[in-house]
Amino acid sequence: MSLFANRIYSKTITSLPTLILFLVVILGLNINIIYKNYDFIVNFSYIIVFFWSLKKPEHLGYGLIFFAGVINDVVQSLPIGISSLDYLLLSAIGAFIRNRSIIYNFIYDWISFLIAILIVGSVNYIILITIFKIPIVYESLILGLFVTFLIYPIFFKIFVWIDNMVLVRENDQKNR
């Protein structure tokens, strides 16, 4: 591989978390499911933000998270700033867990994710319902959060694999 192509590849690999987050918010890739009159959304962006804030915050800057939130709000026609607030709260909870935990434990991460999305979901619900009067079906919100919680392990595996790729690239660069 030429030096230029190698550099591009390295840059792409190390920016993967950011690229994935932006693709998800710009293309609206959060999957929308309708089940028995409950219309709910599987929020991939929550998983991305939480995982990378918890594991490798240096790969997903807070500024970029804020910006991704603004884009999500514009695309989804939500009040601008609400998704940024959600994502930053998730980052804060992720960072708090990172600060407080000594030993890595997947189950602990998973349960923490549930608590984090419940807190963020509540904040989201309260702001949208009470301040902006946007009608949200509570059951749909809870169902969406629950499904997001259930699929966390799949994304966890994928992101760990991406993280290992990033690590290999960074080590390559250091050793060069």
Place this chain on the structure above:
Amino acid sequence: MGRDDLVISARSIFLNKGNRQKFSLFTLIIVSIIVLSLEYFKTGPINQFRSVTKDIVFKTSYFISLPFSSMKNAYYGVNDYLKIHEENKKLKNINLNIEELKFENQFLKEENIRLNALIEEKNLFSDNYHLTKILLDQKSPYLRSILVNKGFQHGIKLGSAVRSGPYFIGKVVGVNYLTSRVLLINDLNSKIPIIIEPDGISAIVSGNGSKYNGNIEYLPEKNQVEEGHIVYTSGVDGIISPGIPIGKITIIDSKKSVKFFADFDQIKYVKVYFKK
């Protein structure tokens, strides 16, 4: 001691800039809250700024999503191609009598104009429309909507009717400088006044998120609505023209609903009506 730990943790999370971070979490959360509170102010400069921001994001999203939307279009294109032979066979078997229907339609139109003149009813609705391209289509529990590439610069106003071909699909709910958002009829928040022909029964169609059927509300208890009756816009809101076909009545488990004529998956261009 425990409390001190918490304070130190909180301070390090919110105030310290981490490795390779340009902003602290605290700063960005405050900025988010300020931006969110600005949503309340619908004054000129803030509205204009919001409108321009939305236009930029929509246009960027459109260009980024181009490869993905071309893949989707290619998929539907191949599907259509595969169905051509079958459709051709079907069409050959149907006696369309288009010429006859054309004359009948022309006669009814002219008669309608004469009768309207007789009762001195003014036509409040406009026949002017922009053929617009869909930039993005969004599916979320909060919104079933599409974004089109015409905004208030082109005379589009809130509430304008939107058609896909001859069928009603939604109305404009947000207008920016160069783009507009259309709330589709199948959105949970959509309520469109309708008339069911041939009996002329008035009701409301509300979306339920399904791309095939919509719910009918405020239908009189003793009604003679039957499967196959056609649903049109009634125009009683004074914004959407009357007589735009929406769908036909379908009865599932003795529950009456509207089966939409438009195929929401395959809409690429829509007509947005506006007044000159």
